[in-house]
Amino acid sequence: MLLSGLEAGRPIQILWSVITGMSVQRGFWTRALSGAVIGLGAGLVGGVLAGQTTEVFESTGVAVAAGSAGGLVLGMLVGFVIQSPDWDGIDMGALTVRPSIDWRPFYQP
Secondary structure (H helix, E strand, O other): OEEEEEEOOEEEEEEHHHOOOEEEEEEEEEOHHHHHHHHHHHHHHHHHHHHHHOOOOOOHHHHHHHHHHHHHHHHHHHHHHOEEEEEEEEOHHHOOOOOOOOOOOOOOO
16 A cells, blocks of 8 residues: 655655654644743843842842843743644554545646
8 A cells, every 4th residue: 555645746655564653743832931941040140140240230139130030031032933843643543544536647727
């Protein structure tokens, strides 16, 4: 049995016996939460270092608060931009195979 599809407008054929699993893409999810956590940590460390080594801030607490808030927001924004596909596996045992007719060779627009 063959599974047919299209690749660059040309039909391809794959032997059914070599397919070990299939997945379907359900959309995308963002990394906003993990970005926010990483940004918060980086901003916290940066704020402590800036508060201890520079005289720009009046206290280390202000530097930590500013660095943490900035890192949190920046990390969340970067996390929104970075998206990952959301894949669901297909139960191969539940698939049924049925014959179909490929009308493309007969249809000329």
